[in-house]
Structures are given as structure tokens and as C-alpha cells.
Amino acid sequence: MLQVEHVNQYYGSSHTLRGVSLTVEKGQCMALLGRNGVGKTTLLKCLMGVLPVARGKVSWNGRDITKLKPHQRARAGIAYVPQGREIFARLTVEENLTMGMATLSSREAATISGEVYELFPVLKEMKHRRGGDLSGGQQQQLAIARAMLQKPGLIILDEPTEGIQPSIIKDIGRVIRMLRERGDMGILLCEQYFDFAHELADKFVVMSRGEVVASGDAAEMGEEHVRRHLAV
Amino acid sequence: MNARIASRKSLFSRRAWTALAVVTMVAAALPLLNLVFPAGHALHISSYVLGLVAKFMCFALAALALDLVWGYTGILSLGHGLFFALGGYAHGMYLMRAIGRDGVYQSHLPDFMVFLDWKEYPWYWAMTDNFWYCMLLVVLVPGVLAFVFGYFAFRSRIKGVYFSIITQALTYAAMLLFFRNDTGFGGNNGFTDFKRILGFDITAPATRAVLYIVTLAFLVGALVLCRWIVTSRLGRVLQGVRDSESRLMFIGYDPLWFKLFVWTLSAVLCGIAGALYVPQVGIINPSEMSAANSIEMVVWVAIGGRGTLVGPIVGAFTVNGLKSWFTASFPDLWLFALGLLFILVTLFMRKGILGLFEDLKALRRKTPADAPVEEKSKEAA
Amino acid sequence: MAHLLRILAASLILGFAALSAHAAIDPNLLKPLAGDDPDARIEAVARIAALANDDARKVLQALKDDSLYTTPDGGVLVVTDDSGWNPATGATGPLPDGVDGVVVNNRLRGAVDGALSGMALLSPDVAQRRAAAEALLERGVSPEQLLLVTKALAVETDAGIRATLQSAKAVADLQSPDAAVRKAAVLALADTGTASLRPQLQAMLEKNADGSYAEPDGDLRLAAANTLNEIDSRVSRAEFVGNLFYGLSLGSVLLLAALGLAITFGLMGIINMAHGELLMIGAYTTYLVQAVFRQYFPGALDWYLVAALPCAFFVAFAVGVLLERTVIRWLYGRPLETLLATWGISLILMQSVRTVFGAQNVEVANPSWMAGGVTVMGSLVLPYSRIAIIIFAALVVAAVWLILNKTRLGLFVRAVMQNRRMADCVGVPTSRIDMMTFGLGSGIAGLGGVALSQIGNVGPDLGQAYIVDSFMVVVLGGVGQLAGTVIGALGLGEVNKFLEPVAGAVLGKIAILVFIIIFIQRRPQGMFALKGRSVE
Amino acid sequence: ADTIKVGILHSLSGTMAISETSLKDVALMTIDEINAKGGVMGKKLEAVVVDPASNWPLFAEKARQLVSKDKVAAVFGCWTSVSRKSVLPVFKETNSLLFYPVQYEGEELEKNVFYTGAAPNQQAIPAVEYLMSKDGGGAKRFVLLGTDYVYPRTTNKILRAFLKSKGVKDSDIQEVYTPFGHADYQTIVANIKKFSAGGKTAVVSTINGDSNVPFYKELGNAGLKATDVPVVAFSVGEEELRGVDTKPLLGHLAAWNYFESVKNPTNASFVKKWKAYAAAKKLPNAATAVTNDPMEATYVGIHMWAQAVEKAKSTDTDKVIAAMAGQTFKAPSGYTLTMDMTNHHLHKPVMIGEIKSDGQFSVVWKTKEPVRAQPWSPFIQGNEGKQKL
Amino acid sequence: MSALKREGLDTTHGAILYLSDITVSFDGFRAINKLNLDISVGELRCIIGPNGAGKTTMMDVITGKTRPTSGTAFFGQNYDLATMTEYEIAHAGIGRKFQRPTVFEQHTVFENLELAMKMDKRVRPTLFARLTSEQEDKIASILRLIRLNGQEDRLAGLLSHGQKQWLEIGMLLMQEPQLILLDEPVAGMSDAETARTAELLNELRGKHSIMVVEHDMGFVTEIAQQGKVTVLHEGSVLAEGRMDQVQADERVIDVYLGR
Numbered sequence A: 001m002l003q004v005e006h007v008n009q010y011y012g013s014s015h016t017l018r019g020v021s022l023t024v025e026k027g028q029c030m031a032l033l034g035r036n037g038v039g040k041t042t043l044l045k046c047l048m049g050v051l052p053v054a055r056g057k058v059s060w061n062g063r064d065i066t067k068l069k070p071h072q073r074a075r076a077g078i079a080y081v082p083q084g085r086e087i088f089a090r091l092t093v094e095e096n097l098t099m100g101m102a103t104l105s106s107r108e109a110a111t112i113s114g115e116v117y118e119l120f121p122v123l124k125e126m127k128h129r130r131g132g133d134l135s136g137g138q139q140q141q142l143a144i145a146r147a148m149l150q151k152p153g154l155i156i157l158d159e160p161t162e163g164i165q166p167s168i169i170k171d172i173g174r175v176i177r178m179l180r181e182r183g184d185m186g187i188l189l190c191e192q193y194f195d196f197a198h199e200l201a202d203k204f205v206v207m208s209r210g211e212v213v214a215s216g217d218a219a220e221m222g223e224e225h226v227r228r229h230l231a232v
Numbered sequence B: 001m002n003a004r005i006a007s008r009k010s011l012f013s014r015r016a017w018t019a020l021a022v023v024t025m026v027a028a029a030l031p032l033l034n035l036v037f038p039a040g041h042a043l044h045i046s047s048y049v050l051g052l053v054a055k056f057m058c059f060a061l062a063a064l065a066l067d068l069v070w071g072y073t074g075i076l077s078l079g080h081g082l083f084f085a086l087g088g089y090a091h092g093m094y095l096m097r098a099i100g101r102d103g104v105y106q107s108h109l110p111d112f113m114v115f116l117d118w119k120e121y122p123w124y125w126a127m128t129d130n131f132w133y134c135m136l137l138v139v140l141v142p143g144v145l146a147f148v149f150g151y152f153a154f155r156s157r158i159k160g161v162y163f164s165i166i167t168q169a170l171t172y173a174a175m176l177l178f179f180r181n182d183t184g185f186g187g188n189n190g191f192t193d194f195k196r197i198l199g200f201d202i203t204a205p206a207t208r209a210v211l212y213i214v215t216l217a218f219l220v221g222a223l224v225l226c227r228w229i230v231t232s233r234l235g236r237v238l239q240g241v242r243d244s245e246s247r248l249m250f251i252g253y254d255p256l257w258f259k260l261f262v263w264t265l266s267a268v269l270c271g272i273a274g275a276l277y278v279p280q281v282g283i284i285n286p287s288e289m290s291a292a293n294s295i296e297m298v299v300w301v302a303i304g305g306r307g308t309l310v311g312p313i314v315g316a317f318t319v320n321g322l323k324s325w326f327t328a329s330f331p332d333l334w335l336f337a338l339g340l341l342f343i344l345v346t347l348f349m350r351k352g353i354l355g356l357f358e359d360l361k362a363l364r365r366k367t368p369a370d371a372p373v374e375e376k377s378k379e380a381a
Numbered sequence C: 001m002a003h004l005l006r007i008l009a010a011s012l013i014l015g016f017a018a019l020s021a022h023a024a025i026d027p028n029l030l031k032p033l034a035g036d037d038p039d040a041r042i043e044a045v046a047r048i049a050a051l052a053n054d055d056a057r058k059v060l061q062a063l064k065d066d067s068l069y070t071t072p073d074g075g076v077l078v079v080t081d082d083s084g085w086n087p088a089t090g091a092t093g094p095l096p097d098g099v100d101g102v103v104v105n106n107r108l109r110g111a112v113d114g115a116l117s118g119m120a121l122l123s124p125d126v127a128q129r130r131a132a133a134e135a136l137l138e139r140g141v142s143p144e145q146l147l148l149v150t151k152a153l154a155v156e157t158d159a160g161i162r163a164t165l166q167s168a169k170a171v172a173d174l175q176s177p178d179a180a181v182r183k184a185a186v187l188a189l190a191d192t193g194t195a196s197l198r199p200q201l202q203a204m205l206e207k208n209a210d211g212s213y214a215e216p217d218g219d220l221r222l223a224a225a226n227t228l229n230e231i232d233s234r235v236s237r238a239e240f241v242g243n244l245f246y247g248l249s250l251g252s253v254l255l256l257a258a259l260g261l262a263i264t265f266g267l268m269g270i271i272n273m274a275h276g277e278l279l280m281i282g283a284y285t286t287y288l289v290q291a292v293f294r295q296y297f298p299g300a301l302d303w304y305l306v307a308a309l310p311c312a313f314f315v316a317f318a319v320g321v322l323l324e325r326t327v328i329r330w331l332y333g334r335p336l337e338t339l340l341a342t343w344g345i346s347l348i349l350m351q352s353v354r355t356v357f358g359a360q361n362v363e364v365a366n367p368s369w370m371a372g373g374v375t376v377m378g379s380l381v382l383p384y385s386r387i388a389i390i391i392f393a394a395l396v397v398a399a400v401w402l403i404l405n406k407t408r409l410g411l412f413v414r415a416v417m418q419n420r421r422m423a424d425c426v427g428v429p430t431s432r433i434d435m436m437t438f439g440l441g442s443g444i445a446g447l448g449g450v451a452l453s454q455i456g457n458v459g460p461d462l463g464q465a466y467i468v469d470s471f472m473v474v475v476l477g478g479v480g481q482l483a484g485t486v487i488g489a490l491g492l493g494e495v496n497k498f499l500e501p502v503a504g505a506v507l508g509k510i511a512i513l514v515f516i517i518i519f520i521q522r523r524p525q526g527m528f529a530l531k532g533r534s535v536e
Numbered sequence D: 001a002d003t004i005k006v007g008i009l010h011s012l013s014g015t016m017a018i019s020e021t022s023l024k025d026v027a028l029m030t031i032d033e034i035n036a037k038g039g040v041m042g043k044k045l046e047a048v049v050v051d052p053a054s055n056w057p058l059f060a061e062k063a064r065q066l067v068s069k070d071k072v073a074a075v076f077g078c079w080t081s082v083s084r085k086s087v088l089p090v091f092k093e094t095n096s097l098l099f100y101p102v103q104y105e106g107e108e109l110e111k112n113v114f115y116t117g118a119a120p121n122q123q124a125i126p127a128v129e130y131l132m133s134k135d136g137g138g139a140k141r142f143v144l145l146g147t148d149y150v151y152p153r154t155t156n157k158i159l160r161a162f163l164k165s166k167g168v169k170d171s172d173i174q175e176v177y178t179p180f181g182h183a184d185y186q187t188i189v190a191n192i193k194k195f196s197a198g199g200k201t202a203v204v205s206t207i208n209g210d211s212n213v214p215f216y217k218e219l220g221n222a223g224l225k226a227t228d229v230p231v232v233a234f235s236v237g238e239e240e241l242r243g244v245d246t247k248p249l250l251g252h253l254a255a256w257n258y259f260e261s262v263k264n265p266t267n268a269s270f271v272k273k274w275k276a277y278a279a280a281k282k283l284p285n286a287a288t289a290v291t292n293d294p295m296e297a298t299y300v301g302i303h304m305w306a307q308a309v310e311k312a313k314s315t316d317t318d319k320v321i322a323a324m325a326g327q328t329f330k331a332p333s334g335y336t337l338t339m340d341m342t343n344h345h346l347h348k349p350v351m352i353g354e355i356k357s358d359g360q361f362s363v364v365w366k367t368k369e370p371v372r373a374q375p376w377s378p379f380i381q382g383n384e385g386k387q388k389l
Numbered sequence E: 001m002s003a004l005k006r007e008g009l010d011t012t013h014g015a016i017l018y019l020s021d022i023t024v025s026f027d028g029f030r031a032i033n034k035l036n037l038d039i040s041v042g043e044l045r046c047i048i049g050p051n052g053a054g055k056t057t058m059m060d061v062i063t064g065k066t067r068p069t070s071g072t073a074f075f076g077q078n079y080d081l082a083t084m085t086e087y088e089i090a091h092a093g094i095g096r097k098f099q100r101p102t103v104f105e106q107h108t109v110f111e112n113l114e115l116a117m118k119m120d121k122r123v124r125p126t127l128f129a130r131l132t133s134e135q136e137d138k139i140a141s142i143l144r145l146i147r148l149n150g151q152e153d154r155l156a157g158l159l160s161h162g163q164k165q166w167l168e169i170g171m172l173l174m175q176e177p178q179l180i181l182l183d184e185p186v187a188g189m190s191d192a193e194t195a196r197t198a199e200l201l202n203e204l205r206g207k208h209s210i211m212v213v214e215h216d217m218g219f220v221t222e223i224a225q226q227g228k229v230t231v232l233h234e235g236s237v238l239a240e241g242r243m244d245q246v247q248a249d250e251r252v253i254d255v256y257l258g259r
């Protein structure tokens, strides 16, 4: 279980996150919504440890991870699909996927599970191509697949549907649902694509200007309510 | 709609103009102090110090030139020593000719030619007895070489370290070429033993003073010129070349000519620096083209603060000043001190000495360098 | 010389039967050795050699090894350690006061060599005879030595040595007054011909002042011309192979010098100006290991190099790790600043070495198994030291390739270098990988230093001599491309060695640099440039 | 002041540090020695050491600093000819004194300089004469191999003229140059080997500095021994051999005006003093400290200067110059050296040594008397009648 | 906005862009395969298609970033794109927004727009250039349009992802190109922003020729209106037609839209 308590963050002097709190439970999909530039990515980076937290606390399965390095969090079972894909451009697709298993023992990391290839057949086709040569959408698929291979307890997805064709968005939706239903994994999904998030999320958090302005169960919060917070 | 949007950034702020004027005046006063006050007088400036400052000004001019291409355009040259040396050699040819028959062999040829049994000047020495022709060479030789080399390199889109390394190869090749005695530039010894310039005794204090003032004028002039360039829209294009060359192409600029323009200009300025350097230190030889010399120039720029124009001047004075001091005061240990300085500056003064001043200033004003996000505008919309 | 050899040969034949009969050497024979009349000394050598006994051999050998001393009373002693053996008396005793080494100059040394190898021709030991015969062939046999060769041939049983001697004899026969003998000799030499025969054959074809040929026999001249051609084409073939080999060996040196940089600069993007100093550290470690061996394991001195390899690797590795932890680590993503900082590091390392070891070079000797070489194609010597370096370079490259491409560590290294933040996010301890990678690059530079210590100077400036070349190699091959570095290094080596004979060393070097500049114009990202989007 | 300052201008860093550092140290030792005997004119000498860092313009700057800022009475320094050329104008302008201790190409004579190293006729020519002699192996063909700069070029030019005068054909002379720092001698050694097939060949090496080790190693690799093709070098001395495994070099030659191995009481005490000094000052590698020719020349130069000052009773440049003429000094070489009355060069003995396995030289030939320098070589046209200042 | 016809560009046949038989292959892999496509003057054309269909590559070909292996690409009747460099193409009147936002991060927002502005972009004019008041007004109006007014002095690198997208669109407008290529302009934009972008494009319709690549079907429907939509697949045109036709196409559903 991920627990975020009163997290604050600054870029220089601009206060980007202002006391953000939220929790993500196992088997649950939490959608993080908000307009452009409100600090969603910043929050996710703080959770992953890419950015330092100025004040506040992040804990994972009861353990305080606020000060841990990203790789330590990855080892603790948190996987991250960043905005902008961030694949390893000059490694092959296959090597990129192997990197997803960096936290596993080398025996486990020896083979790439067929599951991801089934989900993203294009990756199998292109497994010997360099990651950087893939199209934007293909790279996004690669980034998601890489995170799944990590067998995480929590997966953080920053706009995973960006640049992906509709049919695959549907597939990704199915995967997320499946992962959620399997019950051993928490999902933190940051999305602009409201319909997509709405379909998957158990809970919503809406941010504005670095603050959580609304949160609650998907069932309780009506679509209208949420959309109102997102309107410009 | 917005008064803050100036059509062109101002060349210098009022404060900067004042500072420039004061520094220039003080610098210009030094040779007077040397000439007017007798040695031993409290206000006397020794010829040694004067010579040192003059030399540093030449280095500063070279550093300034390098900053134009490196700091603003992102082209790291590891071969600017070549342009410096070429300017020096071009002027050196005149100075050699000006020795006349006062050389050891009392020939019309420079000593090294006599001694290699040359009977006459090779073609490339033609007309070098004319001062103004040599001055033209000072500009043309580095300029044309830079233009041609740059044209091919930039056209092939050679970038980054690839460019840096071939500039290094270029200066290295030139160094080997000039080392050859057969090349006709005095080999390893280069040109030295100059006697007069435009008829004046080159070692006379008055001549030195004039050379000093000329150097100062060029340095200040070059600073203003460079500042004018980088504050123009062209300056912004150059920075665009540095940060995202392909983006620049997609909005319709041809980076080739922009790069070529600053590159050539920079080489010419560097050549001028070399030309001013040679009569004042009395020797030009191929070791000026060694890879280490060019790297040192880069170090001056980095230490002073790249992309600031003034920084490289400060850097050249600082590094060379320290070097002069250290080599005399701690002859056994000075490399440790200098090496440590380089490391510390890199680690703790990311923007060089000038950046340090700016940070201090910012600290005093308590305004962070990074303007806060203006959420207001968003709300207004 | 010729005169002396004749004496020597004659006396050898005469004294042959008397071998080993004498007990001691006549002091009058020995006396001139202690004097300083060069001619007398040469003659004394010949006379002593003519004794052709073990004592004589001992004296001559001592002369050769600089272990013959004069005593104040004008005698000589063969000195081993602290005792001297007096060849005039056969007595061995402690060294008297005032002994002084006999000065041997090249002329005397040549005479001694000749005498010893002459004696060796008749030695009972096959290996000695073979060596002597080969030396004779190489140096050329004068007509005066013919007698000796003929004699030796008469008793020689080993076929190989016989052949060698026959060739040697043929060389001498070229001067024979008998046209038939000369002709046979010319023909016999057609396929053993060494370059040293050229002048003699050439002389046969030349005209005298009066227009007549030096060699009156027309057929013979034809045969000589043929042999000459044969030799020439042999020589030019050997030269070609030689250049190929020299190029390969220069390429291997460049490769070893550049390989560490291919990692620290090519892979990590650090413009590592201190790379040269890491080579230097490797070389100085070799020096220290050698010193330790000299001190503690003199018996195993020949194998100090084997111990130096891991030592140099680890010392350079440790220095690299130290640099990474203290300086480099703060500079990732600021490649140009690394240039400045590593330049500073390089100054400091150089001056440290100057302070500790002095500004002068230190001596690193080649182990004896590296001395000499194999002779191929008649005259081409492929030195063992060069061969060793080529093999070593190949091994190091293979190891680096395996580490980077076949291990998980290698994958992590590449991933971290491409996208440090993301590698961190997938669970790679990036700062440890950074440290290991820089350490690996440095360690490999250390290995390069071991190799460089075997062919050149070990001094504070060692690194400076290789830094520019190393960057050229890495860039030429394409930054980040191991294969490029290999091809780049070997390519530069070969081009250099084929250019040098034509253009000379200076212009050759200039031509190489111009070649690099032009090559980069054609391939702005180096030889093995990556193409496509992944590069952006 | 109650001290007399003298400047020491030798590179302690950069490429020349390798040779020049020990000159600085020997100069300091000599100054200590003079001071221990009461100094000069009753005043102690005070050394001002600077590091021109193998950078020629910096040499000029430092020279000016020594002369005009530190006001030294004389400067002892420089190694390469180019460094000397670059400081000359300073010494001329300020009318001060430089003592230059290294063998050089000649073709220079400056009022403000005293040359305590060898001119070509005190080193190169005798060496070649020796190679041509019976004892030297009777060489008929010559490879003139050098680093491409003035000293080797001039020396070789003089040698070529000399060899011609001895009837050696042009086709029997090969002149080869390599760049500074050249490290790969495979091709050149192969060529020497080929060339030597044409007759008894000797190599005259004016290779300078760092290239020597790779050159000799390659010679060894190719199996060329001194008895086959002797190499005589003009820039390789004891100090350089410290960094070389001398086993493969056995018998190769060097020509100098002094070797550490010469036996005489003056030298014995010089060498002893130096070793003690090195140990006392904890110089790096003090255990293997050696002396060499330029060190001896430095030693002689400083002593002669001190004698001249005593004689002139002044450190005034012109007076000291006048007093220098005809100064004599019993040098470690075993000869009493005289400063020429007119040409500012020492009369020096010429010695030829063969390299021994312990890194020392055994002297195989030497002149009976010191030889007068001919800075203007008669083998270069236009030099006739130019032997004076 | 500017006149559609720029001097020199010959669009007498009504089309502004012709791609015929374009093939691009990377080491044997055909990213584009005999692609034929025309865009008429003033048309707003939407391009959709699976990831990896070759949409971005096609834009690369049009803007000179990638050279076609074979085939011809013409801008108007007279500009052979295959022979032109990137900046010549840009100068001739083709502007592009990249799939990932690319702005000059070290320049301020204002400077980004200023650099993009239509003008003589050779060295000398740039050196002596001064901003006229019209040009200032132009920049100010664009700033308002992309809602970055008040932030013109911020470094572009500090903007959020969405803001960068807008800035890039602003730069595009400053360029006043005749043909605008937009590669996924609303990726990462919030729904509200997307709607605004759609609005903007609908305004630009007819004034410029526009080619839009997007995966957001809502957005595409909004801007395509009754215009043509092209579906690329494996490097060639799979289907072409009005949005509703395309959406109903079984093959398009199979490879792209999904069920």
C-alpha cells in the first residue's frame, strides 16, 4: 500500500506541490487527474524518487521510502512508466525489456515472458530493432511492457495512452483491469484521457495548482463532478 | 502591447558601460605610469608588469573569440591555438623582414633561411616586407582557413566532439607542418629576435606602450562587437544552433552560414590576438599550435564563465595571472594548485567566476535566479 | 680483420686436435688485453682463440660479458661475483685491490664475437653450431673465412647446419676467381638470397671505368641479374608483409591506448583528459612491480609482467573509482565541464608522479622472453614483444566486448549511459554502475599502460604522448562503438605504416591527420555511426 | 643587499622537465657549495628558481621577471635552443647574463650569453671521425637520424659537409627526421637495416628526448647490435639512460665532453657531492642519482661566473663579461677548462663513450687536450672569419 | 493571416502537396511503401493509422528530415522536396510541429516566437534585424492565443509538457507557413485544451493547408468535419474518406480502432 502524506515540492522558488496526500491500495486503480501543468508528473516523480520531496512523507507497505533512491524503490516493487516514454534508445527492444527485469534475479531475467509479447505483438516483431527507432506509440508500448516485466507491487503510469492507437488503448485498458483484478498490485494512473481513466479507476484524485482539490471513490464521485474540476 | 518587450536587448546596461569605461581608462593609464614615473617611484609600473598585462590582454582577446563560438554557438573548438598562431606568424613574417640585414648572417634573408641554404624567399613570403600586407594576412589567413575548414565541416554537419577532435587534428597537423624546417617558417625555433616594427625599436618603452594601447583598443573593441552580435537576433539564432540545431532548420534558418559567420569571425579575432601577441613576447613558434595550448584557451573561457563574453576575459587574466605567480613562487607545486583550481571551479562554480558574481548578486537581492511560475496568467485566461 | 680471421682459421684447424689439452694460457698472450693498444688487443684475441680450448673460450666469453678485469700487475682476471680466476695460472682467488674492468669497445667486441662463433662452428653442441652458422651467414663470409667454413662443412653432420654453411660458402664464393665457382654460387643463392648480398651482386653487373663489365662472364651476369631480381622481389614482398605487421602492431598499441577511453569517453561521454595519466599509472605500476620482483623474487623476474597486469588494472581501477567518486560523479550530463576537471586532474597526476618518482623516465625492462623475435621471409624480424602486444590487445578487446555485450553488467552499463534516470527507475543502482564503468575504463587504461611500458618511455609525460591519438581513434571509429575503436586503431596503424616509407615520418603523420579530417567529413559520426532516430 | 641573487631558469614541468630538473638541482647544489666556502665577494648567493614549464614565451616572461623584478646578477638556464632564442632578446635588452649549459648547434654568438655546452665541433665531428676510424668500426655509410628541429638539422648539415670533405658519397648518407615525441620506430629501424646491407653503416642520432627509448628498444627488437650498426648519440647521457633497460644498448655510443665514469679526483668528489646532495634533499630516485654532461657544464658555468665576479669585484654585466675571458676551472671531466678569450664558449675535451650494461659509459676515445669551440662551423658557407663577437 | 499564395509557390493545379510512390526503407524495413497522397490548397487533412504506420516518417519526408528511398514529393508544382534541405523547405512554406514538443529551451517564450517569425532568415538581415511594432503586436497576439501571455519572459524549458505543445503551435503560426504539419498536437493535453486546439484548427481551416496526425478520435472527428481522413497502414494508404466512412471501415476497425 502506497501512502502519500502532505508532500511538498518546489522548482526553485515555485511551490509545485502543496501538501498532496493520497493512498493507493493493492488491487486498486487510482486515477490522478488534472489540467496541464498542475503538477501531476511532478508528483509521480516524487513518488518514484526522481525528484526530492521537500516536506511530507511517502511510505510503501508501511515502510518510509521518502529518502530512498529510485532504484531502491524499484527494488521495493514500484514500477514507473514515465511521461515521454524514456526508453533506452540505443538498446534493442529485447534489451529494453530485459532492463525491465533489472530487479529480478538473473535467472528470472533470462527470458521475457510471453505475456507482454501477446499484449504488444509489435514488440516481438521488432525485438531486434533499436528502441529509439520505434515510432512514438511503439515506444510507449515498450515502456508499459517494460514496467510490467518488473512484476511490481505498484505501477505508476504517467499518461500511458499518449500517442497510442485506439485499439491498443483498449488493450491496455484490459491489461490494467486484469492487473487490478488480480489483486496483488496497486495502480496509480495519471491521465488526461478522462474516459479511459473513468472506465478503470476505483478512485479519483484531482489536482489543481499543486493541490488535491477533489478525491473519492469513482462510484461516489459522479463524472460531472470530476469533469467540473478539470474544466478550464 | 508590452513595454518590456524590447526590440533589441540593450548592448550594455548603464552600469556595465560605466564599468567598462573605468576599467578601460585604468588599463590605458598603466603604460603612462610606466613612462612618466621613474623606476622606484610608488606609482611606477614596471615593464615586466606592463608586458604581463599586455600578454594577458592578447590571451583575453583569444578567449573572447573562443567564447563567441563555444559559449554562444556551442561549437567547441580545440584548435583555436592554430588561428592565434597563424595571426602571429603572419605578423611575425613582417617582423622578420623588418630585421633587414641586422641578423647574424647579415643577409637579406632571415637567419634560418640562410642557414638552410635558401637563396631567396619562397613565394608565400612575397610582399611580407609590407606591414599593411601582413596585417591583411593576419586577418585573411586565419579567416580563410577557418572559412574553408568550417564550410566543409559544417556542411557535412560535423558536430559536438567530432568537430572538436578534428579541430584538434587540424592544429596538430599544422604544428607538425610548421615544425618542419623545410616548410619555411623557422621550424621549431619559429620567428624571434625581432628588432623593429614600422621603423621603431621594438623594445623601446614607447613602442611597447603603443603596442599595449593598441591591444587594449582591440580587446575593448572586440568586446563591444561581440556583445553587439550576441544581443542581436543573430545572437539568439546562434544560441538556437547551440541548443537545438534541427529545430532551427525547421523554422527556416540555414545553420551553416550562421555557424560559418561566427566561426570565421572568431578565427579572425583570434588571429588578431596572435598578431598582437608576437611583437610583445618576441617569439612565435609552432608550440603555440600544440593541442595543450588550445585546450588551455578553453580552460580560460570555462573558468571565467562561458557564454558571458566578459567571463573569458576574466578567466584569461585569472588563469594566466595565477600561472605567472605560481611558477615563480611555487615552482615545484604550482601544477597542483592550478589543477585543483580547475577542479574546484568546475565542481563549485558551474558558471565560472562570473557566474559566481551573479549568484552572489542574486543572493544579495534575495531574488531567485528562476522566476516563479506565474499562475495568475492561467487563471486570467 | 680479414688477416686476423685467417690466422684464426688456420690455427683452429691446426689446433683442432689439441682441443682442451692446455691447462693455462701463456701470460704473454693475455698481457696485451690489459693494455690499451687496440691492434695488439685484437691480435691477442685472435691468438687466444687459436688456442681453441675451454680456457680460451672462458677468457673470450668474459671479455664479451664485461667480466674480464686487469690487475695492477698487468695480468687479467675472469671475475665472477667476488672471486677472480686467473687464466694464466688457472688459480681462483679473492679479488686483489686495484682491479679494473678491461675496456671493450665495439671493434674488440666484434673480434671476440667472430672468434667465439668461429670456435662455435666446431663445437660439439649442435645448437651452438647452428647459431654460429646462422650468424656467419647473416654477417657474410669473407674469402678468408672460407677455409674455416670448408673445414666445418667437412665434419658437419646436421643437414640444416650444412645448408646454412653452404649458403655462407656460396656468398664467399661470389668473390672466387673461378667463373664456374662464381656461377654456381650465384645460382645457389637465388633462393636463399638475403638483402645483404645485393651490393655484391650489384657490383658484378656494374661496368668498370673502361666500359668493360666488372664480371666478365656474360652468363654469370645474367644469372646474377636474375638472382638480384629474385632478391628484390623477395625483399619487396618482405617489405609489404613487414609494413602490414608494423601497421598491425602500431594499431594494437593505439588500440590499447584508446580502449579505456572508448569506455570513459565513448560510452560515458566524459571527455577524459586524464586518460593519458591513467595509462601512465599503469606503466608506473609495472615499474613498481618490476622493482618488487627485483628485490624479492629475482628468480622470477621474467614473469613480473604477468603480475603487473592485475596490479596495473587494480591500481588504475582504484584511481579511476576515486576520481569518479570525488569529481566525475558531479559532472554527469555536463560533458564539457568534464574536460576542464579532468584536465586539472591530469595536471595533478602528472605532477604527483614527478614529485614521487622524479621528472626523469624510470626503467622498465622487457622480460627476456620478449627479447628477440622470429625471422620470416629471410630478413623480416617479427619481434616477440610486438607479437605479444598484438595478442594482448586482441585478448583485452575480446574481454571488454564480452563484458559489455554478454553480461548483465554490460547491459546495465549501456543502459545507464543512455538514460541514467530511467535506468535508476527500473532498479539499476546507477551510481555504482557509474563507478564500476569508470573504474573499468580506467583499469583498461592501466592495462594499456603495461603494454606501453614495454615499448616506450615510462615517465610523467607518457600519457600526453597518447592522449591526442587516443581521442582520434575513438572519434574516428564512432563514439560509443567498440568495433569502431578497434577498426579505427588498426586502420590508423596500417595507413600510417604504409604512408611512412613513402612520405617520411613527419609528413606521414601530417597526412594521417589530414586523412582523419577528410574522413570525418565523409562520415561525420565516425566509421561505425549509428543511423536513424535512436541517435537523436 | 648582503646576498647576490642568481636566477635558475629550467623547466620543472612539461616536456623538458625530464632533462632540466636535474640541472636546477645541480645548480642549487653548486650554489650551496659556493656559499659554504664563503660565497662571492663575501656575500652569499641566493637562488631564485622559477618554472618556465617548457613553454617558450613563458621562458621570456620568466627571464624578464628574474632580471628586472628579482634583479638577479646572472641567470643559469635553458636547454632547448628555442628556449634560448626566446630569452635572448630579454638578456640583450636588459644587458644581463645567461649561462647556457647544453650542447647546441652553434651559429650563434651573443655578448650576453656564455655557452658552457659543446659546439658541434666539440661533439659531433669528433664522434663521426671516430666512427670512420678503424677502432670505431670504419663506417662507410651513415644514417643521420634526428628529431626534426634546429639542432639536429644544423648538426646534420655540418656533418654532411664534413662527410663530403672526407669523400663519403651522398648516396651513402641518409638523413631521416621524426617529429617530436615520435614513438614508433619500426619502419625507420627496418630501413636502417636495409641501408646497412650496403656496407658498414653507422647511425648518428640526434634524436632528442622521449623518442630515444622507443628507438633503442626497436633497434634491440630488430636484432641490430652495436657491433653491426653502431649508433652514436649526442643527446643521450647518463640521466637519459636511467630510464632505459640498457642491456640491448650495449656498445652503442655517445659523444660528450664529460661522463660520470671518468676517473679523476675532481670527478669523484663531484659525483660524491651530487649523490650526497640528492640524498640529503630527498630528490626522487636519489639512490640512483647520476651526473651527466649538462650538469657538469652547469657546475662549471656557475663556478666560473663566481670566479669572474670575484675578479671583477662586481656583478656588473660588462665587468663580469670582461673577467670571464680566460677564466679557468678544473672541471670534473679531469681537464682544466678555459673560457675562450673571445667567443664565450669553453674549450672542452671531447669524449666518446660506449654504453655499458650498468647504464654508465666506458670512455673509448678522448681528445688529449680541450678543443676550442667553433660556434660558426667552417662547414657552413658564409661563416668564414666569424669566430668573434 | 497571410495570403495563401506565396510568390514562387505554384499551386495552379489546386494541390499544395503531392506525394507519389514514396518509399522509405530502413535497412530493408519499409516504413513507407509506395505511398500516394495529395493535399489541396486550404484543406485540413487528418491522417490516422496504427502506431508505426509511417505517419511521422511521412512528415519527415515532407520536411526533408528523411530522404525517400524512391518516389517523388512536390510542394506545389515547383518545389521538389526531395532535393531540398530542411531550412529550404521551411522557408518555402512548410511548418511542422513534432510529435514530442521541441522548443528552444534556453530561450524565453518570447524569443522562441520571435525566432520563428516569418522574415528574411539569412545571416545579415538577422544581424541587423529590429522588431517592428507590427511584429510585436503579432507576437503579443499569438501569446494570447496560446495563453502564455505574462509568461513571455520565462525560459521555454521550464514550461510543462502541455504548455510546450502550445508554444510550438505558436511558433508554427509565427512562421505563417502555407502548409502546416501537426504530429499529434493534442497528445498530453487535457480535454479542455484539446477542445481549444480543435477550435483553433477550425479557425485556421481554409487559411492554411493543414495536415494533422492524431490518435484522439474525438478530436479528429471534431476537426475533420466533412473533410477527408486518410488511414495509413504499413506505409501505405489503407482507406480514405469522411470520418464516419472511415470509422465504419472493417479494415480500419481491425488494424486501428479495435473492437
Ligand SMILES: Nc1ncnc2c1ncn2[C@@H]1O[C@H](COP(=O)(O)OP(=O)(O)OP(=O)(O)O)[C@@H](O)[C@H]1O
Pocket: A011, A012, A014, A016, A034, A035, A036, A037, A038, A039, A040, A041, A042, A043, A083, B373, E158, E159, E160, E161, E162, E163, E188
Ligand atoms: N524542471 C522544472 N523547473 C521549473 N518548473 C518546472 C519544471 N518542470 C515542470 N515545471 C513546472 O511545474 C508545473 C507542474 O509541472 P508538471 O510537469 O508536473 O505538470 P503536469 O501536471 O504533469 O502537466 P501535463 O499534464 O502537461 O503533463 C508546471 O507549471 C511546470 O511549468
Ligand SMILES: Nc1ncnc2c1ncn2[C@@H]1O[C@H](COP(=O)(O)OP(=O)(O)OP(=O)(O)O)[C@@H](O)[C@H]1O
Pocket: A129, A133, A134, A135, A136, A137, A138, A163, C531, C532, C533, C534, E026, E029, E030, E031, E049, E050, E051, E052, E053, E054, E055, E056, E057, E058, E099
Ligand atoms: N531509423 C529507423 N530504423 C528502423 N526502423 C524505423 C526507423 N524509423 C522508423 N522506423 C520504423 O518505421 C515505422 C514507422 O514509424 P513512424 O514513426 O513513421 O510511425 P507512426 O505512424 O508515426 O507511429 P506512431 O503513431 O506510433 O507515432 C515504425 O515501425 C518504426 O519502427
Ligand SMILES: NC(N)=O
Pocket: D079, D080, D081, D082, D102, D103, D104, D105, D151
Ligand atoms: N641545444 C639542444 N640540444 O637543443
Ligand SMILES: [Mg+2]
Pocket: A040, A041, A042, A083, E161
Ligand atoms: Mg505531466
Ligand SMILES: [Mg+2]
Pocket: A135, A136, A137, E055, E056, E057, E099, E183
Ligand atoms: Mg508518429
